[in-house]
Amino acid sequence: MIAEAGLAALWLGAALCALQLIVATLGVRGEVQLAATVRPVAIGQAALTVFAFGMLIWLFVRVDLSVLLVAENDHSEKPLLYRFAATWGNHEGSMLMWVTILGLAGAAIALFERRLAERTLTATLGGQAAIALGFYAFLLFASNPFARISPAPAEGQGLNPLLQDPGLAFHPPTLYLGYVGLSVAFSFAIGALVTRDVGPAFARAMRPWVLAAWIFLTLGITAGSYWAYYELGWGGWWFWDPVENASLMPWLAATALLHSVTVLATRDGLRAWTVMLAVVAFSMSMIGTFLVRSGILTSVHAFAVDPRRGTFLLALLFLYIGGALALFGARIGTVREGARFNLVSREGALVANNLLLSAVLGIVLVGTLYPLIVEAVTGTKLSVGPPYFNAAAGPLALILVALIGVGPLLRWRRDALMPLLRRVAPAAVLAAVVLVGVKFAAPRMHILPLLGLALAIGAALASVAPLWRRNLLRTPLFVWGMVVAHFGIAVSLAGIACDSSFTVEKLVAARVGETVQVGPYQVHFAGLAPTFGANWQALEATLEARRGAGDALVLKPQARAYWSPPTETSESAIHTALDGQLYTVLGKAAGEGRWQLRLWWKPFVTLIWAGGGLIALGGALALLGRVRRGRRRPQEDWS
Secondary structure, eight states, X not given: OHXXXXXXXXXXXXXXXXXXXXXXXXXXXXXXXXXXXXXHHHHXXXXXXXXXXXXXXXXXXXXXXXXHHHHHHOOTTSOHHHHHHGGGSSHHHHHHHHHHHHHHHHHHHHHHOOSSOHHHHHHHHHHHHHHHHHHHHHHHHHOOTTOBOSSOOSSOOOOOGGGOXXXXXXXXXXXXHHHHHHHHXXXXXHHHHHTTOOSHHHHHHHHHHHHHHHHHHHHHHXXXXXXXXXXXXXXXXXXXXXXXXXXXXXXXXXXHHHHHHHHHHHHSOOHHHHHHHHHHHHHHHHHHHHHHHSSTTTOTTXXXXXXXXXXXXXXXXXXXXXXXXXXXXXXXXXXXOOOOOOSSSHHHHHHHHHHHHHHHHHHHHHHHHHHHHHHHHHOOOOOOOHHHHHHHHHHHHHHHHHHHHHGGGSOSSOOOHHHHHHHHHHHHHHHHHHHHHHHHHOTTOOHHHHHHHHHHHHHHHHHHGGGTTSOTTTSOHXXXXXXXXXXXXXXXXXHHHHHHHHOEEEEEEEOTTOEEEETTEEEEEEEEEEEEOSSEEXXXXXXXXXXXXXXXXXXXXEEXXXXXXXXXXXXXXXXXXXXXXXXXXXXXXXXXXXXXXXXXXXXXXXXXXXXXHHHHHHHHHHHHHXXXXXXXXXXXXXX
């Protein structure tokens, strides 16, 4: 009865969601008494989705093989953590998690949002219900996670072994919190357009929600990048894969929105642009969900195999984006122009930031969708990879980083060029010195990484400049947040530049007893032995790595084989030092007693993810600072 209870909760949640939409619509039209019921209905709907999701988790943990989804994605010999994580390691479970987070976001708005005008809040909850209703319909009519199977199989098929990793157990929920968090910004924009209430108060209310979504997206992308790096065994951290791009696009839009909403909240500017970005950010989330969940990425023929899911998601995509754009077009005349500002000003820099981010977003979107469209129309398979993205987006990204160094040093409304140049000069001089020094030390370094490294050093100095001559103990947390986030971007860029220019790779066929030099390490192939886990067996190499006269380190990469489903994976072994990582992978037998070994020395590669962590930390500090100031001075301009 667990599955039936979960399905019943899902139906009841859908019914409450429909009621929420109806009541909100009537409330916006003036039925004040009905409007008061929107908040409890939203909370009740969230409770039902949590209950339904809890039931699905229970089915997976118990390995109830009478449920089709469990039989296809679970196995009794799988460790408990992965039985738990298998709940969202599949299509139906992940979509139920989508709806659950959507419901929780609506409940959080109902419980905690007190700054919006009541009518705008009602419209916002109506918008949230409209989004959720489509996904309820998708689950109940096209992707039922509680469908039974009869007769039940004796054993399940198990979870994709690549997903059987602690990183992937937590990565999807983090990313989904970011995806669905942007639905809140979308609903705020819809609510403000419906009630013609686009202004600083609306922006101040929306900003913490955007910040929260952006933090989770940052964490999700950072964690996903590191997972791909150590789990897939290819030594890379980003490949411009469509699935990677599906998470990057909402992040780019959310980053632009975060800066735009600051201008609106602080200086009453960029009103229409902020609303449009809120629509675009959630649209990117929807496009990402469609790309990943429709099956179109594995093959365009996935539409023919299961046309309901792809077309259903596509219909939702057009409905939400088209509806929002139609509303935007209908109400744009009622959105007053915001306050004006000079080109040389903090607002001007933020507008430039928005334009650059939008341009990069457009490049990524085109590069992601173009091969899919060409294949769907002509049947010809195309590949758009790193050469396109690096060449097209790389220079714009470098200009963005330069802007990060300049923007926070500008004054609001208007500034003068010469004083600005004096403030920027120390960072510019440092960047120039690094540029010349690195060019002299590494004359063959490619121009983009060279510029990236120099700009990263300059931006790191400029990012802490806003703290100059401040009382650090009295500096607001959101200023610290901005500084830490911008510093994190500089740190990540330095890691990217170092990894792309100074990585040393060795692919060898070695016998036990042989030694290979890679970077500063001598790696001795000491042995090879079988080993076993709960649901896999593996060959494990013992590698003794020594740096100079130091003690030997032992690394044990594995060539692992899972038996349900039958899958072979490479489990890398990595040693982290202060100045980089030694990355080792055991490959296949190469004949005559030799084995393939892939060895990398990757200088300062960890800066990439350390920077990602700093960016998210900066966002968290900014969020905490905004919320604290908002509670202390709710009626004041707490920008």
